Amino acid sequence: MxxxxxxxxxxxxxxxxxxxxxxxxxxxxxxxxxxxxxxxxxxxxxxxxxxxxxxxxARNYARVADVVPVWGFALNSLLVAVANVAANCVGAALAGYALARMRFFGRKFVVLAFVLALLVPGESIMISLFLMMRSMQLSNTLLAVVLPGAVSALNVLLMRNAFAGLSYAVEEASLIDGANAWQRFTRIALPSVKGTIAVVAIFSFMFSWDDFLWPLIVLHDPDKYTLTIGLNYLQGTFASDQRLIAAGTIIAVAPLILMFLALQKYFFRGVGAGAVKG
Amino acid sequence: MVTDDNAADRLPGRREPNSHCVRSSQDAPVPSSAATDLRAAGRGARRSGRGIRRHWRATPWLFLLPGLAITLLFSLYPFVNTIILAFTDAQVLGGGNFTGGANFSRMLHDPQFWTALRNSALYVVGVVPFLVLLPLLLAMLVQRHIPGIAFFRAAFYTPVVASVVVVGLIWTWLLDSRGLVNSVLKALHVVSEPVPFLTDETLLLISAMLVTIWKGLGYYMIVYLAALANVPRDLHEAAEVDGAGPVRRFFSVTVPAIRPTMVLVGALSAVAAFRVFSEIYILSGSSGGPAGADISLVMLIRQVGTGLNGELGYSSALSVVLFVLTLGLMLLTMRLNKNEEVA
Incomplete structure (x- = not known):
């Protein structure tokens, strides 16, 4: 330089x-x-x-499990994160493809709905969401933790951009050969946006694994706790022993750090995209 | 930035156009309505794809169903509901009558609201300048491809990956009256008594800001790295030939070239800082500081709206204020950018 x-x-x-x-x-x-x-x-x-x-x-790692069901928390976090990843990848890819490749009445309104959803901060609707979950008999369930972020508007728009950036020539050729929309989507478009899907998957996992405020509001029962609120609970119960809290935080952070080290490039690629999500 | 990753994805589909695929009702050629689809499609498509139906009328809606349902049900409906609730006296137990602007006038006389608003605003003022400037310097530090730089970049990004709760607990321990920071300060004879980072009203807020800045550095560093890569090298070289030193080049070459990114980082970090919850919540041991003096707006919304005595109406009104101010903050940053470009 x-x-x-x-x-x-x-x-x-x-x-x-x-x-x-x-x-x-x-x-x-x-x-x-x-x-x-x-x-x-x-x-x-x-x-x-x-x-x-x-x-x-390593005794603190065993002792922390005696104080709180830390492995149960980890399992809950994992379930929530996996469900979040699956729902986001499938939902965002489908919706993104429709927005990028299909012409239909009302398309502009749908895009507008996703953009509006992007502008609404999660913190400003959490009370209303909590009410909804209660009336749907879902409060204090892991499903309630997953649902609000199951298909984030940001991921939909991200996938739309990815599909819109593809060359249309091959899809067009298969169209002439009689492939229907589903076949064009799964066999031609989807394999070409693997990179974006990886970004969506990784960031969905990270946001879900690290999320704190929403599970704190919707879960009351320690059996249902995810790691982040479980750790907060641990701090409240045994604030005196820093060794246990330290062991708990390492259990919570180690999987993500390992995942980051293995998949660095996707983490970096997703930064610009995830920036809006906050 | 959002479209950055398309380049790598723009691989031609390798699969042969399927001749063996099962024909479903969806591809039955129906020329009349296919015409509307083709009109909107590309020029090439119009020429070669005449008479082939692209998709069934309901297909786009089937594709959109999961995403749109979730968004309408769990983002837009609660949003509308929040606005409605804000004008009622709804409570967890009972209530629900329309009360006009009563919640908003109550806010004006609620000292807790003003404390929370002040803290959230202070948070923006305290955090944003550092998150705009420090990651830029950091990005310049790791920009050059010298041996081991990938390791440093990854290491600097690590705090981003960790949950705020984890980060908050780590710093709670570091800033404890008997924690590492205080021991080091004492060892260096900077202080004789431990600094009350987590128990003093003002210091707690500053400590939380430090945690936010520490956690955000790596993230915005990557944002800046992408922008720096686009700064034309010849500008730097020309300035250097003209005898400009590194500081001069920073202000007259780098900063003008990446100004839009700086504004973006400013907007993003401002909006995030205004919505602060976890850092203060964790560092204060979920109390919001001595006598709740460090409570943020989001903390107040949660405190007012949850529990058996939850005042949903008032909490929703606070949520509306949060939304309006967040949006205002975003628009303001964009406006600033526009004005300075004109000037």
């Missing part, structure tokens, strides 16, 4: 800055991990602070 070559001093400075930011962004996670591995006998408030546990132990 520069005309002249990088001077060694500059590159060293750059790496020093990178390491400083690294300490700030990763340090807190490592400190939490370290705390979660410290045994009951080890002073977690020791002064000066002890970064590496003297006798690392």
């Amino acid at each position: 520069n005309i002249r070559a990088q001077r060694p001093g500059r590159i060293v400075l750059r790496y020093l800055l990178l390491l400083a930011v690294l300490a700030i962004s990763i340090g807190p996670f490592l400190w939490q991990l370290s705390t979660s591995l410290k045994g009951v006998g080890e002073d977690i408030y020791s002064y000066p602070p002890q970064f590496v546990p003297s006798e690392p132990t």
Whole structure:
């Protein structure tokens, strides 16, 4: 990028800055991990602070499960997230395809409905949603956690853009060969937008796994808790033992970090798209 | 940005046009109504696809059904319902009479509302400048392809992936009166007594803002990286030949080129900051600070509207205010952008 070559001093400075930011962004996670591995006998408030546990132990992970059903929470989170991913991928792809490739009366109104839905902040309808769930006898169920975000308007518009960006030539050829709309959709259009579907899937999973406010409102029974509200509950019950809270947070965050490391490029690609979702 | 990923997806379908596929009633050629479809279709289609019916009349609606049903039922209907409820005295137990603007005039005299509004507004003011500027500097730091840069980018993005609850609990522990931050500060003799990050009314709000900024850095860094890639290199080179130093080049080349992105980041972070809930909720141990002094607007909506004594009407009125102010904030940012472009 520069005309002249990088001077060694500059590159060293750059790496020093990178390491400083690294300490700030990763340090807190490592400190939490370290705390979660410290045994009951080890002073977690020791002064000066002890970064590496003297006798690392996994016992806190077993103990946290004695205090709250943390694996049950994890299972609930997983169920909700998987349902959310499936519904978003299927629903958004179908609707997006219709909006991008089909001509019908009322199409503009449908697009408008999705755009309006995008503008309504979830926080401003949560009370009304809660009322609905109650009258549908769904409050305190995992289904109620999934439903409001099951097909997000943003994902529909994202899929519409992806389909609209495809060349129409092949679909047209198959149309002439007698393929119906469903066949054109599943055999030709869908395989070409795999990348966008991956982005939709990953961001749906992440938003669902990390969601806090809505499950906090709609779930009352600890058996139904997802990990995020389960952790909040854990903090309320055993605030005294930081080791257990640390173990709980690591259980909640580890799957997502591993998923992120494996699928980095999709996470980065989805940033612009997910930006609007907030 | 939304359409960025189309490029990679624009692969030609490899499958042969199916000659073996089962014909269903949907492809029965019906020239009369097919004409309407074809009129709207591309020029090529009109030439070659004459007389072939593209789809059955109900097909688009079948495709739209799941997505549209969810959106109408769980976004737009509750939205309309919220507006209606805002003009009633509905409660979890009973109520439901139309009361006109009573909820809104009650707000004017509700000190909790003003506290919440002030905190949410302060949150925007405290968070947005940092989330516009710091991620940009960070993006410039990781922009160059030097060895190991992919690792640093991934590491800086990690806080984005974690749930706010996890992040909030991590920072609750770090900022505890006996936590890491206070021990380090004491070890460096910066302070003699632990700083009450989580128990002081003002410090709690600032701590929550720090958590929001920390968690948002990586996200907006990626947004900026995409924008920086589009800044013409020759502009930088020309400026450098003219003797402009890095600071000068930042302000006269980089900033003008990515201004739209900065406005976008400003709008997104402002709207998100105004809707803050989890950071304050978790850091305060779900109390909203000493005597609820750090409560945000969303926290107030939840507090008023839930539980057995939930005042749905009043809570809905607060929700309407939240919606209007969020929308206003968005429009304001866009307006700012437009004005400055004209100037």
